Amino acid sequence: MAVWPNHEAASRRERLQQLMRQQGLDGCLISQNVGIYYWTGSMQTGYLFIPREGEAAYYVKRSLLRASSESQVRTVDLGSFRQFGAKLAADYPAVFGKSRPRIGADLDVMPAQLYLKLLELVPGADWKDASSLLRRVRSVKSPFEAQRIRVAAQAAARALDDGLSELKEGMTELELLAVIEYAIRRQGHIGLMRMRGYNQEIMTGMVAAGEAAAEPSYFDGPAGGLGLTPAAPQSASGRPIHRGEPILLDIGCCIDGYVIDQTRTAVIGSLPGQLERAYEAAVGILRRTESHLAPGAVPEQLYAEALEMAAEAGLSEHFMGFGADQVRFLGHGIGLEIDEWPVLARGFAEPLEPGMVLAIEPKFTFPGLGVVGIENSYLITESGFETLTASPEKLFIV
Amino acid sequence: MAVWPNHEAASRRERLQQLMRQQGLDGCLISQNVGIYYWTGSMQTGYLFIPREGEAAYYVKRSLLRASSESQVRTVDLGSFRQFGAKLAADYPAVFGKSRPRIGADLDVMPAQLYLKLLELVPGADWKDASSLLRRVRSVKSPFEAQRIRVAAQAAARALDDGLSELKEGMTELELLAVIEYAIRRQGHIGLMRMRGYNQEIMTGMVAAGEAAAEPSYFDGPAGGLGLTPAAPQSASGRPIHRGEPILLDIGCCIDGYVIDQTRTAVIGSLPGQLERAYEAAVGILRRTESHLAPGAVPEQLYAEALEMAAEAGLSEHFMGFGADQVRFLGHGIGLEIDEWPVLARGFAEPLEPGMVLAIEPKFTFPGLGVVGIENSYLITESGFETLTASPEKLFIV
Known part of the structure; x- marks a missing residue:
């Protein structure tokens, strides 16, 4: 503390x-x-x-x-x-x-x-x-606050390592998430994540694979997950993880009040070509967004450019959810809550300022197959950005 | 599900x-x-x-x-x-x-x-x-709902066993709670507990020992715990557990939407006489309350009688929190949320009905020393009650 x-x-x-x-x-x-x-x-x-x-x-x-x-x-x-x-x-x-x-x-x-x-x-x-x-x-963080988020990012990265080291075929989504949660809790995760939106809830994040990850969801994010029950319709389910399907590891934690948010995609074996190409498209959108990420960049323009890139890749219908259940943003502020400002979405026309912290999460949903994507959290600095997410950036092949 | x-x-x-x-x-x-x-x-x-x-x-x-x-x-x-x-x-x-x-x-x-x-x-x-x-x-549960709470009660009992089997001197409150949470999560805990009251939050419960358990708290319960940070001022802290101090294990979980709530007290070695007597007074209040627990009993009368018993034991100032930070109830409904109706408190004059589920939690707080007490959850039946809590009822001596 x-x-x-x-x-x-x-x-x-x-x-x-x-x-x-x-x-x-x-x-x-x-x-x-x-x-x-x-x-x-x-x-x-x-x-x-x-x-x-x-x-x-x-x-x-x-x-x-x-x-x-x-x-x-x-x-x-x-x-x-x-x-x-x-x-x-x-x-x-x-x-x-x-x-x-x-x-x-x-x-x-x-x-x-x-x-x-x-x-x-x-x-x-x-x-x-x-x-x-x-x-x-609250959207502009003080140096003290940015440091809290760095600490949480380190904890999430270690927890992801723990999870990946235990990942094996036939393990359920819930078993994998439980390993990750155990790791963040022992590092000081407060036991809950705060979300401001009415009726929105978040566990420590979401671990979901294959078609369970692609289930439509009330959750205000690009992927919600099937969940364990209609009474908690998001995140991990009791479904076993199979070879060759994308495993979405969208992990957060909250330490000393501050949350981190990051996503990595993993697979046991290899991904079908269509999904691997979509994963690369997500990385491409992240790189392009980074190239603009500095004070003065306009959130709604970053979102618009991501939409264009998804369209160029022929993946518009799959971007940030599927069809009627798509969400209309590319990223969001994080801090004491997971759904802070600014949102990289239409209507957010005020330029970015130093001190803002953003989770940027291009993802593609394929009903029946799964979700692929990547998410990093960034601190906007005077001259550009600092990547807060500490996990290696790659498709994790187990 | x-x-x-x-x-x-x-x-x-x-x-x-x-x-x-x-x-x-x-x-x-x-x-x-x-x-x-x-x-x-x-x-x-x-x-x-x-x-x-x-x-x-x-x-x-x-x-x-x-x-x-x-x-x-x-x-x-x-x-x-x-x-x-x-x-x-x-x-x-x-x-x-x-x-x-x-x-x-x-x-x-x-x-x-x-x-x-x-x-x-x-x-x-x-x-x-x-x-x-x-x-x-919502205060009157259907047979389907009561069965959901029974299932959650079994999971909490198994998780308590896991925690107690790993409890040892010098372990932190957080380490102990993390073991218990890992156990409930693998059994299908949805990853959060729902609480209706504005600004009230609950993790999976609270594991706190000695003076950390007795810290005053905003939490609307008889004991809140020190917590890890002022940004989450309740439940387990990073404090090591010592010999001879009361360890309050107030454990909940949420399975298929329904929560359970139970408390047991443990100690490594033995409790000081004053605290052991207070623990016995808590058990006495629970037994007396059970003797009235049936359709027709009036919640505010059950609370009033508990206050009288605490006074007779010379423990009024310690009952359900200490001094200015006491809460004014003996128990509460549970179901989809942890803070349901009826509350065993003044103003709840409608008699109990079959199907109500109550967590009853007499506890005594001693600043600087700790909290002792017990909590069972009960289903009100046509003729009396069924105890849903599955853990043995005793002071756990490790």
């Missing part, structure tokens, strides 16, 4: 305050555990209020004792939630003394029940959805 | 419709993945509409192909979300033709952003928070 540098919370707050002023917000109320951790250094239950100017306050429900010892932001006993509006007004008279102060909140994750309660408890406020703004601040 | 009996979805829908009529609702819209699975048998992305009378419809966003093959409820392509209100009105004229139909929704989990969108897309509806009603239906 790494200790936050002294000014980490203050500099994160200042970046948010700058955007708040640009967008005419008077304050932000953050309710989600991940957001509270990002801006305080503590993940205890409560609410974080960040005014447009000046210091934030962390209203803690439980445990105040623990929050006080961890937080870089001043902690306050939340006390009776009924009094929360009055407490905010007393602590921030410049904000709540205004007529209809504009207060942003994380409405993409805050439950409606809580939102309706806040309307009642803080009656004067004009609530705004600040989700985009909060996600924009 | 077990196949749903033929009328499973229909009988679940009918129980909800009965409550909807009692409460004057015209329909319910279910948005959460777990709720959608509970009422359809599929967990693909979309919305489930259940009218007050008649058949439900499952509007699927992705994957329609997969939902169609899994769902016991009619599936419909969601299509453009912009048209969702019009689609509902066309499919359910008796509901949406009314002036201001009262539509319940799962507002305790639905994000505010989605709620605000629904206000706009289904303009005539009077939205009601149906969380309590949905949780009440």
Whole structure:
């Protein structure tokens, strides 16, 4: 567990305050555990209020004792939630003394029940959805954060080695994933991966082979996997791994709060020619994307170029899922959550900045046969990029 | 993976419709993945509409192909979300033709952003928070569901055996938990546990010893554990396990969607007398609770009696957490989520019914020393209860 540098919370707050002023917000109320951790250094239950100017306050429900010892932001006993509006007004008279102060909140994750309660408890406020703004601040990682992701990347690479060393014909997808998970857990994986999207879940990733990998899925990624049950319809299944089929090893872990995401393709024996060519096409798209990867590159243009390359290879229908179940992106930000910003997708027109961390994952799906592809995570630097993924880049032949 | 009996979805829908009529609702819209699975048998992305009378419809966003093959409820392509209100009105004229139909929704989990969108897309509806009603239906398990929980209980018991067989002095909490997790995963644990409460998370449970187990925590349980980092402040830490301290083994897993929850206490050598007496007091509370455990027993009375017994033992301040960080319940429902209804807590005055499944977990916390206690899961039967937890009931001495 790494200790936050002294000014980490203050500099994160200042970046948010700058955007708040640009967008005419008077304050932000953050309710989600991940957001509270990002801006305080503590993940205890409560609410974080960040005014447009000046210091934030962390209203803690439980445990105040623990929050006080961890937080870089001043902690306050939340006390009776009924009094929360009055407490905010007393602590921030410049904000709540205004007529209809504009207060942003994380409405993409805050439950409606809580939102309706806040309307009642803080009656004067004009609530705004600040989700985009909060996600924009978090999309640029500090050096401290980038280092956390490097550590997670090393753990994932070692776990992949463990898995590949035990891979053999007839082993089930689940058995292989269990070996990999055991390895990341002993290296400090926190036991879960966080995903922001409503109803989206992720285990430690996905190990799936042959037609099981190519099953259509609700999961917001190019491949979901069959899974063990309709009650968890993704990732590894109980299906044995056969010779000559692609084994997709999409592995993540979360250490000290930060996730990594990477994919490698393996095969026992050799791949059918069609799939091997598709794997090479995925590598080609990754290389081409890397050639643009620097501050100033535009996410939606990177996606558009990948679509063109897939089309040139005659693989449009197979790219990033198959047919109606394709997803419409090439990659995504990672950090405290696996589905951070920016997304390499249409609508993301703001250029890349130094400090952004992206998982880029060109993949091709062949129903009945499997999924092939590759995924690296990258840190955008001043002059280009640093590859964070530590595993060798190749088709693993066992 | 077990196949749903033929009328499973229909009988679940009918129980909800009965409550909807009692409460004057015209329909319910279910948005959460777990709720959608509970009422359809599929967990693909979309919305489930259940009218007050008649058949439900499952509007699927992705994957329609997969939902169609899994769902016991009619599936419909969601299509453009912009048209969702019009689609509902066309499919359910008796509901949406009314002036201001009262539509319940799962507002305790639905994000505010989605709620605000629904206000706009289904303009005539009077939205009601149906969380309590949905949780009440789910609190009574069908025989099919009870059997799923029995299966999970067997897996947890075998995993505990694996862990105890490897337990030795100097091993870290994390190493011990990793062994247990590896065992449950290979038996079909889906790789995550679901918890409904906002900002609440659970790994596979908690293995924590000595003062690390007694750390105050945001976690809504009697013991949270120190955890590996403030970014995941619960469960196992990297602390070595010492001789003579209580080791709390609070283990869960999730198989085919259903969770189990159980706790055992272990020690290398022997416990200090004070902690051994507290362990015996916990067992006494569990026995007394069992003596009332049958249809008709009132949850809040079971909690009140446990508080009295803790007071008689002179342990009030240590019961279910310490001091300001105590939680105010004795147990909770389990099923698809770990925090189901009923809760054995003040405010739960509706008597127990056959089919309810409860995890009952008397525990005592001693800051600086550790946590001792026991937890069994029970199915309420027509005449009393069945203990689902399969592990021997004793203080495990290694």
